[in-house]
Amino acid sequence: MPQLASRFKTLPAYPLATIPQKKRELAARGVDVIDLGAGDADMAPPPKAVEALARAVHTPAMNRYGFGLGLVAYREAVSTWMQKRFGLRFDPLTEVVPLIGSKEGISHLALAYLEPGRLAIIPEPGYNAYQGGTMLASGEPYRYALRPRTDFLVELDEIPEDVLRRTRLLYLNYPNNPTAAIAPVDYLERVVRTCRERDILLVYDNAYSELAFDGYVPPSIFEIEGAREVAIEFHSLSKTYNMTGWRCGWAVARPELAGALAKVKSFVDTGQFMAVQAAGTAAIESWAEFVPPNVAIFRERRDAAVKAFREAGFECETPRATMYLWIRLPDGMPSAIFADRLLDEEGGVVMAGSAFGEGGEGFFRISFITSPARIAEAAQRAGRLLASMSAVGVAT
């Protein structure tokens, strides 16, 4: 039997990987499954994106290799949008990297910067691509627990000196998945300062920049002075435009950093399908007509979710961004057992906090990705399970 690499052997199973199969089995048994697991809403993408895709697939040139350059119009749309939305100028050709979903770029970037003995600071709970990318690049993850104590912020001055000295990458994601936390500007300023002092590459994952409520407008990391020196920022069409399956995103950074990611990609893919880039261009250009009403739907779902889960006996904050509630469990109630039993006994899919790493224990995440009525039904089911687990003490 060929030996697996040791870096591969230590990779944990990917948390969402087994859920589709389990859902199928339950549905086959006639269970009415309510899925609040993945951050994958049930609404439609922008009609203009769908039309652009249809046109593009009928254009022979669009069906050829995109290579790293891809569709120049897509790079230009990204550049124009970054200027309009954040007031930041990025050169379309040297400072924008089209991605096959932002996950792809986030995990591939580590191949350019990590090696044995070099560390990446990884927020935990956190998006699993940070740890996957780090481990596949033979880097060493240093996990920092995101807890209410620090408002779910990574506080770099709590990290030991010998760790910081060996750190090459810091992954940050605000608005945050899964905690829904947001980062104040003075916090981001402190982080950028430390990254500059220490030559740490700040990998800023801004997948939820457009999904914010109640007047909150998430910033780009590049609004922080000095960030261009040390940061790369990732954006995604997945959540903003209900286009998770299309696999379309981008990174922006100064040419040296963008070029490093583009070079890794030149050896592992041959570019995003250009028809999808044509659709992505149309989506980005439809921001003003599409995004605000779409966010209003999420807001209605958020309010319904907060109300329903509180009424069902849970404790959670009202998030100002993302499509998630990060819901506390009673002390000592293991989140994995809660999530497994919710699926098996009640047909409800949620993510155990521990699925995002040990630092996520004590919580579970729901995505408000379906109608308020279905969310309310899921909350009732979860409340029933909470009551029965609480009644028998902690069900370990």
Ligand SMILES: Cc1ncc(COP(=O)(O)O)c(C=O)c1O
């Ligand atoms: C924090 C975060 N970053 C990145 C992504 C990846 O998005 P994409 O679909 O663009 O790969 C997700 C998806 O859930 C996410 O939650």
